[in-house]
Amino acid sequence: MPSRRHLIQAAAAGIGVVTMPGWLAGCARPSAAVDLAAPLPTNPFATWFGVDEPLLARLLTELGKNGATFADVYLQHTRSVSISLEDGIISSASASIDQGAGLRTVMGDQQGYAFTEELTIEAMLGAAGTAASIARGTAALPRQPFVVNEASKALYPLATSWGDVGIDARLPILTALERHTKALDPSITKVTVNWGDSEERVLIATLDGRMHVDVRPMTRLWCVVTATKNGQTVSNSANLAGRRGIDWYTDENLKALAKDAVDRTLVLFDAKRPPAGEMPVVLAAGASGILLHEAIGHGLEADFNRTGTSIYSDLVGKPIASDFVTIVDSGVEANTRGAIAFDDEGNPTESTVLVEKGILRSYLHDQISAKHYGVKPTGSGRRQSFRFQPLPRMRATFMENGPHSREEIIASVKNGIIAETFTNGVVQIGAGDFTFYIKNGWLVEGGKITAPIKDVNIIGNGPDALKKITMAAGDSKLDAGGWTCGKDGQGVPVSQGLPTVLVSSMTVGGVNG
Amino acid sequence: MDEATLVERAQDVVERAKRAGAQEVFAVAGRSRSVELQRRDGATERLKEATSRSVSVQLWVDGRYSSQSTTDLRPEALDRFLADAVALTRALQPDPARLITDPALFPKSVVPLEVEDPALVAGLDAAARERWVEVMETEARRNDRVISCTSNLTFRSATGACATSNGLLGQSASTDIWPSVEVTLRDEGDKRAADGDGYGARFLGDLPDAATIGKNALAYTVARLGSAKVSTRKTTMVVDRQAAGSLVSRLLSTANGASIQQGRSFVADKLGKAIASSKLSILDDPFLPRGLGSRAFDGEGIAARALPIVDKGVLTNLYVDTYYGRKGKLAVTTGSASNRVVALGSKDRAAWIAAVGEGILVTSFMGGNSDANSGDFSFGIRGHLISKGQIGAPIGEMNVTGNLLSLFAGLSGVGNDAWRASTILTPTLVFDNVQFAGV
Numbered sequence: 001m002p003s004r005r006h007l008i009q010a011a012a013a014g015i016g017v018v019t020m021p022g023w024l025a026g027c028a029r030p031s032a033a034v035d036l037a038a039p040l041p042t043n044p045f046a047t048w049f050g051v052d053e054p055l056l057a058r059l060l061t062e063l064g065k066n067g068a069t070f071a072d073v074y075l076q077h078t079r080s081v082s083i084s085l086e087d088g089i090i091s092s093a094s095a096s097i098d099q100g101a102g103l104r105t106v107m108g109d110q111q112g113y114a115f116t117e118e119l120t121i122e123a124m125l126g127a128a129g130t131a132a133s134i135a136r137g138t139a140a141l142p143r144q145p146f147v148v149n150e151a152s153k154a155l156y157p158l159a160t161s162w163g164d165v166g167i168d169a170r171l172p173i174l175t176a177l178e179r180h181t182k183a184l185d186p187s188i189t190k191v192t193v194n195w196g197d198s199e200e201r202v203l204i205a206t207l208d209g210r211m212h213v214d215v216r217p218m219t220r221l222w223c224v225v226t227a228t229k230n231g232q233t234v235s236n237s238a239n240l241a242g243r244r245g246i247d248w249y250t251d252e253n254l255k256a257l258a259k260d261a262v263d264r265t266l267v268l269f270d271a272k273r274p275p276a277g278e279m280p281v282v283l284a285a286g287a288s289g290i291l292l293h294e295a296i297g298h299g300l301e302a303d304f305n306r307t308g309t310s311i312y313s314d315l316v317g318k319p320i321a322s323d324f325v326t327i328v329d330s331g332v333e334a335n336t337r338g339a340i341a342f343d344d345e346g347n348p349t350e351s352t353v354l355v356e357k358g359i360l361r362s363y364l365h366d367q368i369s370a371k372h373y374g375v376k377p378t379g380s381g382r383r384q385s386f387r388f389q390p391l392p393r394m395r396a397t398f399m400e401n402g403p404h405s406r407e408e409i410i411a412s413v414k415n416g417i418i419a420e421t422f423t424n425g426v427v428q429i430g431a432g433d434f435t436f437y438i439k440n441g442w443l444v445e446g447g448k449i450t451a452p453i454k455d456v457n458i459i460g461n462g463p464d465a466l467k468k469i470t471m472a473a474g475d476s477k478l479d480a481g482g483w484t485c486g487k488d489g490q491g492v493p494v495s496q497g498l499p500t501v502l503v504s505s506m507t508v509g510g511v512n513g
Numbered sequence: 514m515d516e517a518t519l520v521e522r523a524q525d526v527v528e529r530a531k532r533a534g535a536q537e538v539f540a541v542a543g544r545s546r547s548v549e550l551q552r553r554d555g556a557t558e559r560l561k562e563a564t565s566r567s568v569s570v571q572l573w574v575d576g577r578y579s580s581q582s583t584t585d586l587r588p589e590a591l592d593r594f595l596a597d598a599v600a601l602t603r604a605l606q607p608d609p610a611r612l613i614t615d616p617a618l619f620p621k622s623v624v625p626l627e628v629e630d631p632a633l634v635a636g637l638d639a640a641a642r643e644r645w646v647e648v649m650e651t652e653a654r655r656n657d658r659v660i661s662c663t664s665n666l667t668f669r670s671a672t673g674a675c676a677t678s679n680g681l682l683g684q685s686a687s688t689d690i691w692p693s694v695e696v697t698l699r700d701e702g703d704k705r706a707a708d709g710d711g712y713g714a715r716f717l718g719d720l721p722d723a724a725t726i727g728k729n730a731l732a733y734t735v736a737r738l739g740s741a742k743v744s745t746r747k748t749t750m751v752v753d754r755q756a757a758g759s760l761v762s763r764l765l766s767t768a769n770g771a772s773i774q775q776g777r778s779f780v781a782d783k784l785g786k787a788i789a790s791s792k793l794s795i796l797d798d799p800f801l802p803r804g805l806g807s808r809a810f811d812g813e814g815i816a817a818r819a820l821p822i823v824d825k826g827v828l829t830n831l832y833v834d835t836y837y838g839r840k841g842k843l844a845v846t847t848g849s850a851s852n853r854v855v856a857l858g859s860k861d862r863a864a865w866i867a868a869v870g871e872g873i874l875v876t877s878f879m880g881g882n883s884d885a886n887s888g889d890f891s892f893g894i895r896g897h898l899i900s901k902g903q904i905g906a907p908i909g910e911m912n913v914t915g916n917l918l919s920l921f922a923g924l925s926g927v928g929n930d931a932w933r934a935s936t937i938l939t940p941t942l943v944f945d946n947v948q949f950a951g952v
Contacts, residue, residue, distance in 0.1 A: 083605075097582075098582075171605075190775055190776050456914065
């Protein structure tokens with residue numbers, strides 16, 4: 001149903017799934033020497049998109065012709081490269097160029113939206129006229145001149161931008177990762193490596209006279225392992241992702257990724273399904289932040305609260321968890337997938353405290369909901385591309401350190417499980433029910449880890465699960481995996497993190513007798 | 514731009530790519546027009562319109578292969594794009610299994626598919642769209658507990674053309690339309706009950722009327738009020754036709770050349786053997802009139818043909834494309850599914866519920882996943898208890914766990930009520946002895 005919000009690890013092995021962007025060496029780019037901070041009309045971004053300040057003003061005038069509380073022009077150019085190594089051969093790659101303009105007129109809670117891939121004046125003006133048809137009032141004129149902001153370079157600085165990296169520089173990384181992986185165990189029969197990199201240029205011009213430009217890099221490296229022993233075949237994968245450059249793929253990082261992928265795979269030979277039913281669940285530090293994403297993150301996106309559809313709609317200012325629970329959604333965690341210098345409506349991002357010492361403090365706002373609630377936007381208005389209107393979205397969602405230790409948490413569990421790696425999760429906003437799927441974990445009996453487990457779904461209820469966080473350790477960390485959050489048919493890159501946490505009871509989809 | 518122009522564009526890309534150095538080329542040019550209207554709580558919330566176009570191309574250069582796409586279609590930009598594409602391809606490693614589709618597999622004649630509705634090519638005018646979302650919303654709001662109601666109508670008209678360096682010229686044109694309603698009701702405490710209804714079709718005339726969709730959306734949501742989990746148990750599972758397609762999709766998820774050649778398939782050694790009880794038969798039917806997955810040829814130009822996938826429980830065909838066919842020494846069929854049509858049984862959902870007596874009715878699956886090598890699965894569910902042959906209390910926050918092969922071995926009943934708003938046309942399915950986890 002449309003109200004479901006999904007979180008997936010971007011599809012692992014296979015064909016054609018990858019749309020990660022990236023620049024090819026030698027393609028048309030503005031000279032590397034241009035100063036991105038230079039004021040218009042010499043702004044290279046405007047030049048890049050073939051627009052200038054008068055044209056942007058004309059588009060905004062068209063967007064506001066029937067009235068508007070807000071309007072924006074979103075210009076985007078993304079280049080992406082994906083490469084795969086399979087059966088020892090790098091025999092497939094794909095590259096894409098995706099460029100276009102999204103034009104939006106906002107009138108209160110109402111939005112008119114149109115996009116075009118053709119960056120001609122006629123096509124963009126036509127789209128602006130379509131978007132403007134949502135309103136029926138008197139014209140709102142754009143404020144000029146534009147105040148130009150260049151996004152902070154500090155969040156994802158690259159030594160070498162992807163545009164300056166040749167295809168031949170990428171290939172040895174795939175080969176090295178395969179070699180490191182195969183060397184780890186004789187039972188490994190197949191290794192597939194999938195690579196993705198991209199560079200996205202955006203320019204946002206708003207009716208209230210702001211203009212923002214940014215270059216957003218992204219890369220991901222995925223290692224899929226298949227192993228066979230005594231007639232049993234198992235497979236699993238691990239990946240590294242972030243707003244990083246090629247220098248991130250050091251031999252040390254490649255070896256660590258290989259080991260992670262192999263460890264997750266080989267443990268499956270002996271893994272079993274746990275028993276079915278309610279039991280304590282220990283969430284290992286890192287990727288277990290999927291709990292926060294599903295149990296509370298989506299429920300605090302302000303669009304669901306503005307419409308009263310979230311189970312959290314009436315809970316701001318109220319205690320919803322133990323006093324050691326502080327949950328943050330941040331756009332400023334450098335080099336993470338969720339990092340974003342300003343959001344896709346041109347608002348600066350921040351670190352938003354959602355839950356402070358157990359008290360629910362804030363929703364995640366876009367322009368529309370901030371206006372509705374009379375608060376400052378939190379910089380959470382994000383979109384998949386120029387083809388979509390922005391929505392309140394998460395960035396990097398994590399919980400801060402708690403007072404306990406991992407050892408004492410595990411020791412406190414009589415019969416339960418530890419959840420360690422995950423493939424996907426989902427939440428039903430109104431009821432608050434959420435699930436996530438555990439690929440690897442451990443059985444805990446009598447306070448001790450006794451056996452590996454695999455392939456179980458966990459289901460819980462958001463507010464209920466938060467109340468049942470009874471312990472949290474001091475080892476909080478963000479996961480470096482390639483998480484993508486889906487909402488309303490739009491996928492955006494996110495990050496998540498958690499310290500080791502005990503949820504005293506959730507329903508585990510195991511098997512009895 | 515009409516289809517002739519798209520064909521010319523695709524042919525032009527083939528020529529340009531060959532000039533840039535490619536030996537073989539598969540080019541696709543597409544164009545689509547879409548309109549979305551969303552109404553929430555009495556007012557238009559979103560109106561979105563766009564015309565979209567793109568070009569994608571697969572290249573074979575000196576025994577090497579790559580695929581590329583762009584939305585920048587200016588001639589000078591295309592030439593630069595193709596030159597870069599050829600250069601990228603040359604940097605890769607040669608792979609003898611990478612070949613363009615065998616021309617013997619291309620379609621020999623034009624097949625009428627009935628997938629383009631002239632009424633949707635023309636588009637619904639503003640008044641007609643607004644009437645749709647308003648009527649759906651009005652019907653869905655007829656309850657004191659309504660907190661919010663969102664109704665949406667999206668329709669699209671798409672045309673495409675492909676051309677290859679080895680003789681294929683193909684065209685396609687289709688339309689589709691998707692009305693849907695989401696309802697949120699006040700439940701106990703802070704809880705909300707949320708659900709909805711939606712439908713999709715190639716032809717406007719195949720849709721249920723707007724009032725029916727709105728009424729269903731409200732009825733389904735009212736049925737969720739007071740949902741709770743029940744005790745952990747093994748019992749009979751009746752799966753509603755709207756949810757059953759996802760199980761069929763999981764069962765067939767590794768019945769393809771890539772999964773088998775890569776050693777990640779729980780049906781790798783099952784061709785010609787049972788993967789389900791004899792109640793299950795599935796036909797991949799690309800010629801289904803007005804089908805959402807109907808097509809004259811697949812993504813690599815292979816002519817459509819009806820393909821029995823499962824016959825009385827036995828796996829009879831795999832999805833195999835040119836590359837994995839050659840690499841894995843498997844017979845090439847098609848790399849992707851069209852319409853998967855599950856053969857019907859004799860009873861509808863109500864009759865199966867009556868026949869089952871006690872069990873759990875699953876109306877939707879929520880999250881979860883399955884393992885490619887073992888077929889082990891675990892999914893969240895929402896649904897109802899079945900008690901004394903009737904639909905009982907709503908249940909949620911529960912999991913169902915097992916193995917896909919053993920689950921389908923226990924398929925004991927198939928409905929006569931296929932869900933047509935999908936490329937997997939599945940009726941109600943009944944499974945014996947299924948593990949549910951709850952309290």
